[in-house]
Structure formats: structure tokens, C-alpha cells
Amino acid sequence: MSKPAIIRKNPIVILLNFFFLEFVALGVFYIAALSADYGDIYDSLAFSKIIPYEFAEFFLIILFESCLITFVFAKWAFDTYEISPGKISIENGIFSKKHREFKMEQPVSVNCRQGLLGRLTRYGKLKILSADSATAVVLTYVPSPEKYVELLKWGGKKPSPDLENDLSAPRLLAQGEHEKLEFKTSLRWDAQANRVNKNLEKSIMKTIAAFLNSEGGYLVIGANDKGAPVGLEMDYATLGKQNADGFENHFTNLFNVAVGAEFRRFVKLTFQKLDNDGKEVCVIRVLPSSKPAYVRFDENEDFYIRTGNSTTALKPSASATYIRSWWKE
The missing domain is CATH 3.30.950.30 (Schlafen, AAA domain)
Structure with a gap:
């Protein structure tokens, strides 16, 4: 039997998710800063006399960035596609695993698309439509997607x-x-x-x-x-x-x-x-x-x-x- 092909998304998704969440976080901090003075809030805390505000601010930024990087990397590591004979499996989630399966019945139509960034960093989107389904399965950020087109067309079963x-x-x-x-x-x-x-x-x-x-x-x-x-x-x-x-x-x-x-x-x-x-x-x-x-x-x-x-x-x-x-x- 053909061994399943395990696919992880192109690492570019780590950067894209990081910049997106970073942008959202900056927006939240900016809006919060308009409604409250961080310095005054910190001065009201008991340990403000021991730990300078600048040091606490630096420490919290480092902690937040570390958590953000860990989360983004873990999300990338736990999101996988699996192509095996007759089916495609999609797994994602860090704390709660989600598993979805899609059957592939011949003939299988596969459309491969790559934008400018995708061509530069070698990733793309695969749209798979099976004979037994009216809904297409879309796999995003697939590294070197052209490698998987023929495998998918053969229903996930690689020939000898x-x-x-x-x-x-x-x-x-x-x-x-x-x-x-x-x-x-x-x-x-x-x-x-x-x-x-x-x-x-x-x-x-x-x-x-x-x-x-x-x-x-x-x-x-x-x-x-x-x-x-x-x-x-x-x-x-x-x-x-x-x-x-x-x-x-x-x-x-x-x-x-x-x-x-x-x-x-x-x-x-x-x-x-x-x-x-x-x-x-x-x-x-x-x-x-x-x-x-x-x-x-x-x-x-x-x-x-x-x-x-x-x-x-x-x-x-x-x-x-x-x-x-x-x-x-």
C-alpha cells in the first residue's frame, strides 16, 4: 500500500501569522493607551517602588513577544495535511485537536495556484474536487505544491x-x-x-x-x-x-x-x-x-x-x- 504523504504548511505562514497578530496587538495597546495612562496604573501597584516602570515594561514586552512566537510556531507545527489512498485528512489545533477527513473518488480534479509571494517562497494553494463531492477541498500554503498534483489526481495512491x-x-x-x-x-x-x-x-x-x-x-x-x-x-x-x-x-x-x-x-x-x-x-x-x-x-x-x-x-x-x-x- 502507498504510504501517506504528510504535509506541513510552508514556514512563511509563521511570519505571516506573527505579523498579523503583532499588528492586532499593537492596535489593542494603542486603543487602551488612549483610555488609560499605563504609568499612573503602574504607580498604584505595590511593587512599583521596587521595580522601575521601564524595567517592568521591557519585561512584559519580552514575555508577550515570547508567548506570541511560541503560539505562532506551535500553530504551524500542529497544522498538517495528510494525503493517503482515497482520502485527505486535515488536522489543526494546539489545545484541542480537530480532525477532518475528505474522501477522494476518481476522477479527481486538481487546481494549483501560486501568487507572486508564493512563487518567490515556493508555496501555493491546491483546490481538489473529487467525483463524489460537489464541494472542493482547499489546501493552503502547501510547499512546492506541484509535487502533490499527480499524487492527488491518482487518488492519493502513488504508482510503482x-x-x-x-x-x-x-x-x-x-x-x-x-x-x-x-x-x-x-x-x-x-x-x-x-x-x-x-x-x-x-x-x-x-x-x-x-x-x-x-x-x-x-x-x-x-x-x-x-x-x-x-x-x-x-x-x-x-x-x-x-x-x-x-x-x-x-x-x-x-x-x-x-x-x-x-x-x-x-x-x-x-x-x-x-x-x-x-x-x-x-x-x-x-x-x-x-x-x-x-x-x-x-x-x-x-x-x-x-x-x-x-x-x-x-x-x-x-x-x-x-x-x-x-x-x-
Whole structure:
């Protein structure tokens, strides 16, 4: 599971709060001075004969400033944001802790804003709007806010390091199939039967759903089980628009029906031509989903995960246990 990201506000907030409270305090002291003479009040006190007024005034100013600095620093230290899979937590308060939680349901929209001072001192405001909420969550004074935009868009679940960047087709084909990598000869063209085979499309949707429900992975279409490229020409020939755009459009239509459009943001297609023979393959990168993804065909709805280098369907009881453990955050 992804570790939560703990965020403290940019230290600039300490200075801003200090100057604000200092300004308020000066205003209060000034108004009080207009209505009363501090010197006369102090002279009426019993210890005024022992401790000079100037010394007492200096001591009280130092004491007040020390308390003000301690309060402002403690407020900054105890105010935190926590981003974890599926939720944002906000904690604040010195003497009485307040804890608020906001659920994040995909898709998540994130807006990052930085004013002039924010750009100079590297802080900003993040406005997060989740699919399951009409009210945005606003995080202020976030240090280096651009670091958290992608994490929030993925629902607080950071992908595996090897999925953060696209990998080239030759590098993937050289690895051989494993838990996070699978090869498929074709999206829909059955070379043995010499016709379109819908079962091939179903197999690909199952594999992608399994990656979504596990730690993500790569699927290369246009290569056999050994990693030898066969190309996409036969798939292209079955489409109305016989190129990569037509392929991706057909894939998206299949995916939206079988898995769901809300999961499409986790899936990225790239088309790469191999230098050695010019054959084109489709590399599909799948990020881990923030919630369970099911595959629907006809009247059936099934749940798949990756086990080793295979795609495995779980029975309802097993899938319920897996879902509780995998998305327990």
C-alpha cells in the first residue's frame, strides 16, 4: 500500500501569522493607551517602588513577544495535511485537536495556484474536487505544491516506480512476461481462425482490469508470448479507420463498455515502431486504480487480479476479502 504523504504548511505562514497578530496587538495597546495612562496604573501597584516602570515594561514586552512566537510556531507545527489512498485528512489545533477527513473518488480534479509571494517562497494553494463531492477541498500554503498534483489526481495512491514513466517497446519486449508485463499478439484478429475473434478483446480487457486491481503494469499488443513482434497490420485492417487513431478509438469504446469510462484515466496507449523491422506495436501502461474495477460482458460481472504472470478471476467471497485488504485505506 502507498504510504501517506504528510504535509506541513510552508514556514512563511509563521511570519505571516506573527505579523498579523503583532499588528492586532499593537492596535489593542494603542486603543487602551488612549483610555488609560499605563504609568499612573503602574504607580498604584505595590511593587512599583521596587521595580522601575521601564524595567517592568521591557519585561512584559519580552514575555508577550515570547508567548506570541511560541503560539505562532506551535500553530504551524500542529497544522498538517495528510494525503493517503482515497482520502485527505486535515488536522489543526494546539489545545484541542480537530480532525477532518475528505474522501477522494476518481476522477479527481486538481487546481494549483501560486501568487507572486508564493512563487518567490515556493508555496501555493491546491483546490481538489473529487467525483463524489460537489464541494472542493482547499489546501493552503502547501510547499512546492506541484509535487502533490499527480499524487492527488491518482487518488492519493502513488504508482510503482517502474510505472511512473513510459518504457520503450524494445526494452519491454526484452524483459519477457512477468507480473507487471504481458504480451498479446492481437487486439481482435485471430490469425489461426483467420477472422475477428471477440474473445481476444475480452482477454485484453481482463488483463487490464487485473493490472488496475493490482500494482499496475504494461500490456504490449502486437507481440507473441516470446516477445517477438508481429505488428498491428491485421488489427488495423479490421477497423473502419485503419491506423493507430482508429485502433485507440476502438479500444476506448471496448474499455468504456467492459470496464468503465471512469477508469480510462489510468490507462495510456502509445504506438511505437520497432527499428529492426519497422513493425508497430501498441504499449498500454496501466496504473493501479483507486477503487475496484470489474469486467462486464453480457450479463456477467467478474473481478480479476494478477497472480505471478497470470490473470486470475476471484470468486465473490475471495474478491470481497481482497478488496477490503487492498483498499483498506
